[in-house]
Amino acid sequence: MLTIHDVTYLHPDRELLFQNLSFSISKLQKAALIGHNGSGKSTLLKLIAGELRPFSGMISVDAPFYYVPQLVGQYHATSIADALGLGDKLRAYYRILEGDVDSENFTALDDDWELEERCQLALAEWGFPRQDLLQPITTLSGGQKMKIFLAGISVREPKLLLMDEPTNHLDAESREILYAFIRRSSMSMLVVSHDRELLRLLDSTYELSSTGVTLYSGNYDFYKQQKDLSLHALQQYIHGQETAIRKAKEKERIAIERQQRTDARGKKKQEKAGVARIMINTLRNKAENSGAKLRSQHAEKMDGMRAELTDLRASRPAANTMQFGLAASGQHHGKxxxxxxxxxxxxxxxxxxxxxxxxxxxxxxxxxxxxxxxxxxxxxxxxxxxxxxxxxxxxxxxxxxxxxxxxxxxxxxxxxxxxxxxxxxxxxxxxxxxxxxxxxxxxxxxxxxxxxxxxxxxxxxxxxxxxxxxxxxxxxxxxxxxxxxxxxxxxxxxxxxxxxxxxxxxxxxxxxxxxxxxxxxxxxxxxx
Known part of the structure; x- marks a missing residue:
C-alpha cells in the first residue's frame, strides 16, 4: 500500500530534517504518526502526497490516496471544489451544462455526471447546506474549512487516507463524526494527530524522532504504556547512578584519608629510624605521586559517571523536568x-x-x-x-x-x-x-x-x-x-x-x- 525506504529530507537551506527513514503501511492498517513539534511529521505526509520531493530515498504508493492537510492559512484563495480536489472537473461539468461541448471538457469530466450531487451529499454529512462549490472558502471558519477537506474523503473514495491534525478546529460534534468514520472505515490510514481520543482508534503507532521511526504495535494507550515503562526504567537507572556517584565520592574521601594516615605514619617511622633527608624526600614524593594517581583515577571515574548522568537527565521528557512557578491569585476563594x-x-x-x-x-x-x-x-x-x-x-x-x-x-x-x-x-x-x-x-x-x-x-x-x-x-x-x-x-x-x-x-x-x-x-x- 505505502512503502518508504531510506528517505532523507533537507530543508531548502540544506538543514537536515530526517534521514534514512524506512517503514510501510499495509492494506487495512490504520496507523498514527506522532512525534515532537518540528520532528517532520507534516513534511513526511507532504512527501507521501507528492507535494514535496525527498533529497534521497524512495516513496511508493500503489493505491489511490487522499490527503487532508493541516490548515495554517494556506488555502484562503481556494474554492470548495478545489479543496475537494475536483475544481477542474467541476468547472468542465458546468461548461458542458452551459452548452460548451468542447472535447476537452468531456475529457476532463470523464463521464462523472453525478459529481456535483456527490459533493453536495458529502458536505451534508458534515452539516453543510447546499453550497456554491466554486465559491472561495476564505469566509469560512477554521472548523468549516477542515470539514470541507474531510468531506472530500467520501467524494474521492481513496484506498489510502493521509490526514494531518484533522481534529484541529473541529467542535465536539464534528469530532464524533470523524471518530465514527475511522471506526467503520476499511481504508488504510496514516494520521498525524495530537488528539489522544483519535489516536486510541488507530491500531498501530509510529513515533518519528531524531533517531528515525519506531513502530509500536498498538494504539496510543499501548504506546503510552510502553513509554511509561521506559521512563520508569530510566528514572530508576538515574536514581541508581546518583546513588553510585554519592558512594563513589564517599569511597574517594575514605581512600584519600586512609592514604594520608598511612603517609603520616610512614613519615614518623622514617624520622625515628634516622632515615637520611634525601631518602625521606624521595619517599614523600613517591607517596604524593601515589596519592595524585589515586585522585586522578577517582576523578576520571567520577567525570564519566557525571557525564552519563547528565545525558540520562537530558533524555527525560520535558514535562518531567520543567518548573513553572505560577503563583496563586491574590483573590480570596469564592469572591x-x-x-x-x-x-x-x-x-x-x-x-x-x-x-x-x-x-x-x-x-x-x-x-x-x-x-x-x-x-x-x-x-x-x-x-x-x-x-x-x-x-x-x-x-x-x-x-x-x-x-x-x-x-x-x-x-x-x-x-x-x-x-x-x-x-x-x-x-x-x-x-x-x-x-x-x-x-x-x-x-x-x-x-x-x-x-x-x-x-x-x-x-x-x-x-x-x-x-x-x-x-x-x-x-x-x-x-x-x-x-x-x-x-x-x-x-x-x-x-x-x-x-x-x-x-x-x-x-x-x-x-x-x-x-x-x-x-x-x-x-x-x-x-x-
Missing amino acids: LLVKATRLNLNFGTENLWQTDLDFQLRSGERIHLQGANGSGKTALTHIILGKTEPSSGICIRQPHQAFYIDQDYSFLKPELTIYEQVQHANDGGLLEHEVKTKLNQFLFTAPMWDRYGEQLSGGERMRLALCCLALKKEKPDVLILDEPTNNLDIQNIEILTAAINEYKGTLIIISHDQTFTDALSLQRSIKL
Whole structure:
C-alpha cells in the first residue's frame, strides 16, 4: 500500500530534517504518526502526497490516496471544489451544462455526471447546506474549512487516507463524526494527530524522532504504556547512578584519608629510624605521586559517571523536568468576579444566542466553556474581559487581573526575540540572572534567546507564553485559554496540562480536546 525506504529530507537551506527513514503501511492498517513539534511529521505526509520531493530515498504508493492537510492559512484563495480536489472537473461539468461541448471538457469530466450531487451529499454529512462549490472558502471558519477537506474523503473514495491534525478546529460534534468514520472505515490510514481520543482508534503507532521511526504495535494507550515503562526504567537507572556517584565520592574521601594516615605514619617511622633527608624526600614524593594517581583515577571515574548522568537527565521528557512557578491569585476563594444577567450580542437584527445568558464567575473556579463552532465562545470571553460590551443585558465586573491566551498565542510579538519577550513581561524588575534562570526553567537555553517569535513552533510559543506569565509581578486572578492545544504535540500538551494544574486562580478553558479537559479537574461548564 505505502512503502518508504531510506528517505532523507533537507530543508531548502540544506538543514537536515530526517534521514534514512524506512517503514510501510499495509492494506487495512490504520496507523498514527506522532512525534515532537518540528520532528517532520507534516513534511513526511507532504512527501507521501507528492507535494514535496525527498533529497534521497524512495516513496511508493500503489493505491489511490487522499490527503487532508493541516490548515495554517494556506488555502484562503481556494474554492470548495478545489479543496475537494475536483475544481477542474467541476468547472468542465458546468461548461458542458452551459452548452460548451468542447472535447476537452468531456475529457476532463470523464463521464462523472453525478459529481456535483456527490459533493453536495458529502458536505451534508458534515452539516453543510447546499453550497456554491466554486465559491472561495476564505469566509469560512477554521472548523468549516477542515470539514470541507474531510468531506472530500467520501467524494474521492481513496484506498489510502493521509490526514494531518484533522481534529484541529473541529467542535465536539464534528469530532464524533470523524471518530465514527475511522471506526467503520476499511481504508488504510496514516494520521498525524495530537488528539489522544483519535489516536486510541488507530491500531498501530509510529513515533518519528531524531533517531528515525519506531513502530509500536498498538494504539496510543499501548504506546503510552510502553513509554511509561521506559521512563520508569530510566528514572530508576538515574536514581541508581546518583546513588553510585554519592558512594563513589564517599569511597574517594575514605581512600584519600586512609592514604594520608598511612603517609603520616610512614613519615614518623622514617624520622625515628634516622632515615637520611634525601631518602625521606624521595619517599614523600613517591607517596604524593601515589596519592595524585589515586585522585586522578577517582576523578576520571567520577567525570564519566557525571557525564552519563547528565545525558540520562537530558533524555527525560520535558514535562518531567520543567518548573513553572505560577503563583496563586491574590483573590480570596469564592469572591464574585463577574455577574451576567440576560446577556446577549446582536449581529444585525439577530441575537448571537437564542436564549439570553445568566451566569456568575467566582474566584477559584475551574470552568469549561463549551459549544459548537460559531456558538460565540470567543465573543463571550471578550465580554468577560471587558473588550466587548453586550448588546443587551447587564455584565457587572469586579476589579480583577485577567490574562487571555488564544490558540495562536498572539500576544507574543513576532518581531521580538525570546529574550526581549520575557524582558517585556518582566514588570517586577527581576535581575538579569533571575530572568535567565526562568528561561532555562522553561527549556529555553542560551543559544535560543536570540530567536524571533515568528520562528517559534507552537510548543515553543506556548512555553514562552507561560514563561512570560510566570515573570509578571501581578499574577492573573483569571486565566482564559482558547483552544490552547491546537498545533501542540503530545509532549507540549502534557507540559501545558502540568502548568495549568499548578495554577490556583480562576480558570476558563475553551477546548474540544476531551482528554486534555479531563486532566484539568474542571468543576463546571458553561455550554453555549
